[in-house]
Amino acid sequence: MKNTTYINNKFIDHNKAKISVDDRGFLFADSVYELINVSNKKIIDLDQHLNRLKVSLRKVKIKYKLNKKKYEEIINKLIKLNKIFNGYIYIQITRGVAERKHEFPNKYSPTTIIFTKHLKINKKIYEKGVKIITIPDIRWLRRDIKTTSLLPNVLSKQLAVEKNAFESWLIDDGNITEGSASNAWIIKNSNTIVTHPANNKILKGVTRDTIIKILKKNGFNIKEKPFNLIEAKNAKEAFLTSSTLSVLPVVKIDNYNISKGKPGDITKKIINLYNNYISKNKTLLSRELKIA
Numbered sequence: 490m491k492n493t494t495y496i497n498n499k500f501i502d503h504n505k506a507k508i509s510v511d512d513r514g515f516l517f518a519d520s521v522y523e524l525i526n527v528s529n530k531k532i533i534d535l536d537q538h539l540n541r542l543k544v545s546l547r548k549v550k551i552k553y554k555l556n557k558k559k560y561e562e563i564i565n566k567l568i569k570l571n572k573i574f575n576g577y578i579y580i581q582i583t584r585g586v587a588e589r590k591h592e593f594p595n596k597y598s599p600t601t602i603i604f605t606k607h608l609k610i611n612k613k614i615y616e617k618g619v620k621i622i623t624i625p626d627i628r629w630l631r632r633d634i635k636t637t638s639l640l641p642n643v644l645s646k647q648l649a650v651e652k653n654a655f656e657s658w659l660i661d662d663g664n665i666t667e668g669s670a671s672n673a674w675i676i677k678n679s680n681t682i683v684t685h686p687a688n689n690k691i692l693k694g695v696t697r698d699t700i701i702k703i704l705k706k707n708g709f710n711i712k713e714k715p716f717n718l719i720e721a722k723n724a725k726e727a728f729l730t731s732s733t734l735s736v737l738p739v740v741k742i743d744n745y746n747i748s749k750g751k752p753g754d755i756t757k758k759i760i761n762l763y764n765n766y767i768s769k770n771k772t773l774l775s776r777e778l779k780i781a
């Protein structure tokens with residue numbers, strides 16, 4: 490099936506979309522990105538993702554005018570053309586093409602890439618929960634920036650796969666920061682839910698923010714504070730969140746079973762609350778498109 494990708498103001502066949510070998514995104518990972526979930530044609534938390542993209546651009550000092558209206562139109566068009574029902578939208582902006590020197594070029598024209606992907610939901614992992622391993626957090630100290638500089642995350646995830654686990658939770662200074670591609674949560678008792686504070690040590694997940702809002706609204710006590718491995722292993726329940734995974738139960742941490750190795754009732758309730766929220770998101774497709 491034909492797959493269309495947006496690259497620098499053009500919509501082209503995904504297989505023909507190319508960037509220069511001199512692109513700083515390729516040479517230095519001098520680039521930022523976003524990944525946005527599409528569920529039943531609904532684009533989840535688009536505004537929050539575009540806001541975070543703006544923040545990332547500002548933090549890495551890429552000069553870029555991000556026009557939200559234009560982005561909505563591009564995304565809408567891609568979703569329509571590529572017939573995305575469940576999947577994701579990937580956006581990457583690099584500092585563009587320049588002679589290979591570490592310092593920023595005096596003048597540059599950022600590269601913009603937006604593509605979509607179909608995703609099949611693996612129901613089993615939600616029914617059974619997943620195992621995670623814990624390993625040292627070897628990343629830099631600006632994890633708040635959503636940069637494509639992801640080699641430590643790649644290596645951490647690979648280690649999990651090699652140990653038949655789903656994800657790695659990363660330990661920095663004795664505390665669990667987050668997963669290689671997700672935020673980490675523990676439930677201490679039926680009402681207290683703990684996740685790492687949103688500082689330079691983690692990516693402030695859009696799903697994390699939404700879950701915090703939903704849970705507060707539903708009377709849960711949210712503690713944004715660091716937690717260590719002992720607290721995690723003694724947790725009543727645990728789960729992880731990300732845009733593509735939503736809320737996923739964690740039932741084993743290293744060799745310790747959590748909530749008897751099965752998804753717990755509170756996690757199930759949170760999954761339901763989040764699914765309700767998702768189903769209420771707007772579909773952009775219903776709005777009129779400027780780009781035909």
Ligand SMILES: Cc1ncc(COP(=O)(O)O)c(C=O)c1O
Pocket residue numbers: 524642667668669670671672691692693694695696697730731732733
């Ligand atoms: C390191 C890291 N933390 C957290 C998340 C979750 O963020 P979000 O909920 O915005 O997808 C991701 C998602 O890719 C991630 O890569």
